[in-house]
Amino acid sequence: EAGVAQSPRYKIIEKRQSVAFWCNPISGHATLYWYQQILGQGPKLLIQFQNNGVVDDSQLPKDRFSAERLKGVDSTLKIQPAKLEDSAVYLCASSLARGPYEQYFGPGTRLTVT
């Protein structure tokens, strides 16, 4: 069974530029999560989807971050414009259903904003 796929693995941009990350969850997984992991910290949830609907985006900085999961499968997270403090690893995770189930994580995208 293929795991959670993410691309790109690494991205370096200048502040005020835009960037997009892509995630393809495990086939059949209805719930998809995007986490931000700043160096030396635990992951923090940015947004959660159930199929193509948003469950929780309370910690997403909506003035610059956006995310979509149009067909309920893969998802894109965008930052526009990026700030220095957005430098982090962006992790995508999926689970079979909504609730306290095991989440399967992708390898992450390491973003450096200069």
Next chain:
Amino acid sequence: AQKVTQAQTEISVVEKEDVTLDCVYETRDTTYYLFWYKQPPSGELVFLIRRNSFDEQNEISGRYSWNFQKSTSSFNFTITASQVVDSAVYFCALSEAVGNTGKLIFGQGTTLQVKP
């Protein structure tokens, strides 16, 4: 408010030593779930265990064991006879049942280095 605290930032042991990683949590919910994840250098978080708040039985899986104590709000993780491959960052996480979102609140992580 929900919170997970892993007070140990880094631990270094020599191979074959036993090591315990501490986790203390805060929640007002009576129903919640606790997790441990391992993050090796490759970056992917790997699920290790999930416990619900009504099951205080300790669990053992090979060299890994977990001690859940509601009285002290702790969910500690012990590796027996550590190996170099255990070197990683370990995260404890909390998920509350309210809203049934599955959202994980992570601790800051403990970096474990096992030296040969």
